[in-house]
Amino acid sequence: MRAEEEQEAEDLAIVRALQILRGRLREGPVFSRPDEVKxxxxxxxxxxxxxVFAVMFLDAQHRLIGYERLFRGTLTQTSVYPREVVKEALARNAAAVIxxxxxxxxxxxxxxxDYALTRDLKSALALVEVRVLDHVITSDLGALSMAERGVV
Structure with a gap:
């Protein structure tokens, strides 16, 4: 009987932990300024x-649903497949991406x-009503927002 009680207590703890995680994701940070994003x-x-090529998946209020590195490349380039980006956005029910x-x-x-990729991803995601808010390029020395340059 004792083992069953311990199992039940553990199951309840797991359910509670999952509820907490879901709540935190729903109430994730809102990215409202380009500097916060960068x-x-x-x-x-x-x-x-x-x-690496990654995507910030956001809900309709621009709260972070998740950040995912989707592709890994070499020192100078990364192959990015729009189909995979669209699939991830749909799987996460994202309203917008960065x-x-x-x-x-x-x-x-x-x-x-980079410009061509941004254009292609923006077109592909628009077909499933996911907005591309920005494409940010970072390095150890800084960050550049393509939206601030009027590209997105």
Missing amino acids: DFLRLQAQGLAHE LHHNHPSGLCEPSSA
Whole structure:
């Protein structure tokens, strides 16, 4: 009988922990200023010697649902597949996203490929009514918001 009681107590603890986690995700931070987003994203890729492409998934009030590194690349490039980005946005029921990748070289200036990728992802996500709010490029030295440049 004692083992059954312990099992029941553990099951209740697990259920309560999951409820707490769900509540925290629903009440996640709201990113309302570009500098908050840039600081958050710089921390996510600080010190990496390779490129990563990641996405901040946001709800309709721009609260963070999750941040996910979707693709890993080399020192100078990362292959990104729009289909996979759309699938993740739908799986998380995101209303909006902020795209992110890093430049290990230290320079945050977008390349022509970065502009093309932003355009392609914006088009693909628009088909499923997910807004692209920004595409931020970070390095250990700084961050650049493509929305602040009028690209997004």
